[in-house]
Amino acid sequence: MGLRDLNIDLTREHVALWDSAKKFMREVWRPAAIKLDRLANPEDVYAEGSILWEVFRKTNELGYHKMMFPQEVGGMDADALSMVLFWELAGWAAPDLGASWGLNGIPMIWALMSPDPEMQDLVKRFCADTTGTMTGCWAITEPDHGSDALRFEGEYSTMPELANQVRAVKQGDVYVINGQKSSWVSNGSLAKYAALWLSIDPSRGNEGGGIAVIPLDLPGITRGKALDKIGQRALNQAEIFFDEVRIPAKAMVAADPVTYKMFSNLQLGLANGLMGVLFVGCAQAALEESLAYAKQRVQGGRPIFEHQNIRLKLFDMFVSVEAARSLARRSFVYNHSLYKQNQPMAVHYAMASKILSTETAFRVASEGVQIFGGYGLSKEYLIEKIFRDARASLIEDGTNETLALDGAERLGKGKLTLDVKEGTEQPGAAQTAAVTFEDLKPVLRPTGVHMGVMRADPDKCISCGLCLLNCPFKCWEMDENDHPKMKEEYACFSCFNCMVACPVDAISIVETYHVEEGFFGYGYPRVKMPLEPKDANGRPAVWTEVEKTIFERRSVRNFKDDPVPEALIRRVLEAGRFAPSAGNKQPWKFVVVTDKEFIRELEEACYGVVNMMHAAYHSDAMVMGLVQMLGQPTPVGVFDPRVQGGVRAVARKDLPVYLNAPVVIFLATNERAVDPQLQAGICGQNMNLAAQALGLGFCWSGFGALVERIPELKAKLGIEPPWRITTSIALGYPKFKQSGIVPREFRPVTWFRPGVRAPEVED
Ligand SMILES: Cc1cc2nc3c(=O)[nH]c(=O)nc-3n(C[C@H](O)[C@H](O)[C@H](O)COP(=O)(O)OP(=O)(O)OC[C@H]3O[C@@H](n4cnc5c(N)ncnc54)[C@H](O)[C@@H]3O)c2cc1C
Ligand SMILES: Cc1cc2nc3c(=O)[nH]c(=O)nc-3n(C[C@H](O)[C@H](O)[C@H](O)COP(=O)(O)O)c2cc1C
Ligand code: SF4
Ligand code: SF4
Structure with missing residues (x-):
């Protein structure tokens, strides 16, 4: 009988994963974490030759680091339950090592969100890395912004005094970063990459932030001294300082308030969900250690397990662990499903899971120490380390009180009723449709697309700039003579609005937008002005x-x-x-x-969705999530290159959503x-x-x-x-003036006239 795993939906693969991961954790992680915990100098934790590096290498060799990444970037695309099992075991063996090794993937999650090829390449390199040396950190808290840094909802999110002190200022194609992150940044001492939360517009408080994914060996970056703390000693912390650090603009993966808030909420959902699972494992370890000790420690002439007070304690610990596990697993699987569908996570459920699991781990570990008696306070027994590790978790990634306050803010937003899709067992957890990227490739990556080409006659042009303003996709720029030329990268869809804006008729068509072949192919149709008006007798008339x-x-x-x-x-x-x-x-x-303010609020929210669509569309890894979000049957028109041109223009803020109307x-x-x-x-x-x-x-x-x-x-x-x-x-x-007549593609008209049996097609 004894302890068991209650999930009834574990497959053979899950059980195999559990067995092999548990063996690995027992033999490699736990002994290593105990050694690291006993190092007096926290700097020795990450010194050359430290066992930490051996653990990172061995864990990466087994490929666990790529579990949550999609196959397109070399990941495993593991299902949520597999990840839950792995992280529970990590917490069971060593939550401190779990946090440290797990943080390596955090900057990569945000790099994956960027359509930039260099960022995608970074993630690919991470997935392929078997050395465990591509280390990472989540740099968010600051000396003066601890709990405050994690508030993205309610009044706290807009208070300027809560904004990050680490600030990025845009200068052309680069951001210049200055400021300091707190001594609590885990892996701050050893990380090679950071997911850096910073402020772009401090006047908007936490809403005006940004997220950059950067290497930490850039000029101007320095680290503080490694922090010495009571628990989770294998997880090292240090300050990171930024002095005039220049990063390319593309490294700012969230550069506008809506994307920033969306990504920050996603980070909170992920971090809290993982903490929930990790510390259920930690609580489980405390229970197992206590149960084993109670069976062998003899007092009062029998094993203390035979005494009712110890039994009641153990059963109470067991009840708590199972309750926490139930919430941690369910909320993680639910939120992971939303994540895969590019939908916002239910962050408060992840917070509930983190709070319940860490408080359970601490309480169970504390009761465990009591069961061990004086030996529970001795480093000879694992329960002492578990107790210290669990204590730190009540503050880690947000104090439980602050998380509860933030969670309550979200709870107060009312019930979200999702449409239950056919065949879906729970809202938001729809199975990924059977359709694959390869099936949809002709739609998602269409071929034969030719953008329109326009020309402005420099002899006629008076450099008024109206064509630049009236182009929806901002295809034009001024050349050195102040005459418009088409940008190197442009997406003209032949609307001809530049022509109607030009006061001197300087603009002409060189080639119209057309798609030669492929899914959206329709040849090279002619464009024509409206046919001359005629009266009922076919004589010239006026409109x-x-x-x-x-x-x-x-x-x-x-x-x-x-x-x-x-x-x-x-x-x-x-x-x-x-x-x-x-x-x-x-x-x-x-x-x-x-109401201008309301229009602004609506517009910001739409930008968020468009940005997400833009990022998802350009990433082979994420585009299927977008397909899933759009529902079935997939509205393929969304993937028409002209529509995606619009998405790009909006995402770049070239085309305001409501056009400042x-x-x-x-x-x-x-x-x-x-x-x-x-x-x-x-x-x-x-x-x-x-x-x-x-x-x-x-x-x-x-x-x-x-x-x-x-x-x-x-x-x-x-x-x-x-x-x-x-x-x-x-x-x-x-x-x-933005009105006027322009040519349009002529669609063939089919006639069936009296006496003529065959259709007559006019084109
Ligand atoms: C093990 C560990 C790992 C960590 N890892 C990272 C990391 O990887 N990256 C990173 O950036 N940071 C990290 N941190 C920092 C962590 O996120 C902060 O410690 C945490 O958010 C609390 O901030 P603080 O320590 O400044 O406490 P404070 O914010 O100063 O809080 C002090 C007390 O005041 C309470 N309080 C604060 N604000 C309010 C409020 N508005 N209303 C009511 N009560 C309030 C808190 O609950 C707490 O009891 C880590 C911390 C620990 C312990
Ligand atoms: C249903 C629909 C949605 C549209 N959405 C947008 C939009 O979000 N932003 C925009 O600038 N134009 C939008 N347009 C305008 C089209 O781009 C425009 O009608 C087309 O390019 C033809 O140009 P014209 O209207 O100037 O003749 C939309 C048009 C329709 C019919
Ligand atoms: S035709 Fe339309 S899309 Fe093309 S350059 Fe002119 S305004 Fe821009
Ligand atoms: S609208 Fe006409 S005149 Fe004005 S800048 Fe463009 S091409 Fe030149």
Whole structure:
């Protein structure tokens, strides 16, 4: 009978992993951690020849370091339960070594988030490393910012005095970093790489932060003295100082507030989840040591296990460990599933797991010391080390009190109801669809794509710069003569808005966007101006006012600050209300936002989603998570290179989500209607034409509709199921002329005329 593992879903592979990892931990980790713990000088822990390096090497040789990385970068892509088992055993053997060795992977997790090839290469090198020398750390706390550094929710997240003192200032293509991290940075003494949390805009408090992944041998970086502490002595800490340290801008993997908050929350979810699992293992070790000792220590003429008070204590310890294990495993598996789907983690569950596990480990270890009597205080017995290690865990990665306060903030946000997908056992834990990257490669990495090419005639150009402003994807830049030229890296999708903005007709088309072959291939269609108008008898005619409005309408992306009078906004809405709808159901409703602060909040949130999409799309390793997030069947149109051009432009902030318009209108549709999206289109286009006729500028903003994916903001807008945000609209007065007629691709028209049996195709 005795102790057992209660998970009923362990496979043969899990059991094999458990057996081999336990043997390794028992024979390699635990004895090494005991040796390291006894070193009087903490600097000896990481000195050359230290057993620490042997442990790191042997563990990497077995490939455990790549468990959580995707196969595309050479990782194992292990399932969540395998990771849980491994980390429980690490905690069982030596939580201090577990934390130290585990931190090596932290900078790599954030490098993986970057689409930059050098960052991806770094992760590949890490996964391939069998020497265990690619060490890492998470540098976040500072001398004056301990608990404060970990607050990313509620009022604490915006207080300027809580912002990191380590500051990055952008200078062209580099950031210059100055400041100091606390003496508590684990592996601070030995790490080669850091995931560095810092401040970019301190006026915004913790919200204005950034995350850089950097090597720690850059000029200007120095380390402090290794810290001497009571427990977890195999886990070494030291300050890191930054003096005018220059890093390339691409090393800042989170450079804007939304990405920063999203990644920080992900880090909190991961760190707390792993701490939860690690210290369940530590608690288990305390229980096992105590049980074994109680069976062999004789007092009162029998093993102390025969005394009721010791039995009650042991059973109480056992109950606590199993309860903590249950939460730690469940919350880790749940959050890992969300992570794989690129969804935000339920951070408060991870915090609950960390708090319960570490408090259980400390209490169980303390009771264990009591069972050992005086020997429990002696270094001769492992329980003494476990007790000290567990004590440190109540402060490590955030004091349990601070985590509880932060967790409560998240708990207060109400219940998140997720749509349960078909065949899903728990919300957010949908199985990865059977479709693979290779299956979707033609969609995700399309071939035969030719971007448009435009030319500005220097003889006509008056250098007004309007074409630069009116290009949605910012394809143009000025040359040395102040004439526009297309950037080296650009993504022209042939909208021709640069042409309509040019006051002197200097811009011409060299080649239009086209896709020769592959999944999105459609040849090289001709673009034409509108056909000349003719009357019913085929004689030349003039366009009606409505036709003129239709042809001259262009998306407006540059607005004046001036507010739009409500009377005019209403006329635009009225044009929508009178659109045709199936069954005259009018399955739409409008939410109008003119409050600038709220527009900013909505925009920041959308940036976060777009940034995540951008990072995921460019990483072979992560793009399947994006596919999973978009749901089934995968809306392949999202991967059209033109749409991804937009994603890139938004992610780079070349294309503001709501285009700095003074009015944003959300168009929500009732999901219980027939073809709600089609009807939204009809309704919205009525509004678009009315706006054009009123002299207003109008632009559809599909990116702005990503609010649909952010439950808190959707609720704030008052939109609840069955209503869905289908699109958003930016409205305002145009800053300069952005309307005018442009050529468009001509689609073949098929005619069936009387008396002619075969279709006649006109192209
Ligand atoms: C073993 C270990 C490993 C660590 N590893 C790392 C690491 O890898 N990287 C890193 O950057 N840091 C690391 N740390 C630092 C750790 O994150 C901090 O120690 C922790 O966040 C607490 O900060 P502090 O020590 O400055 O305490 P303080 O923030 O000064 O807290 C002091 C006391 O005040 C309470 N308190 C603080 N704020 C509030 C509040 N707003 N409301 C109510 N009570 C409050 C706390 O609960 C605590 O009891 C580690 C610490 C330990 C012990
Ligand atoms: C459903 C829909 C969503 C769109 N989303 C955006 C957007 O998020 N941002 C943007 O700048 N333009 C957006 N557009 C505008 C298109 O890019 C634009 O209509 C297209 O390039 C043609 O240019 P024109 O409108 O100037 O004729 C969207 C258009 C539609 C119909
Ligand atoms: S055609 Fe459109 S995308 Fe291309 S350069 Fe002109 S404005 Fe930019
Ligand atoms: S809009 Fe025309 S005139 Fe102005 S910079 Fe561009 S090409 Fe030159």
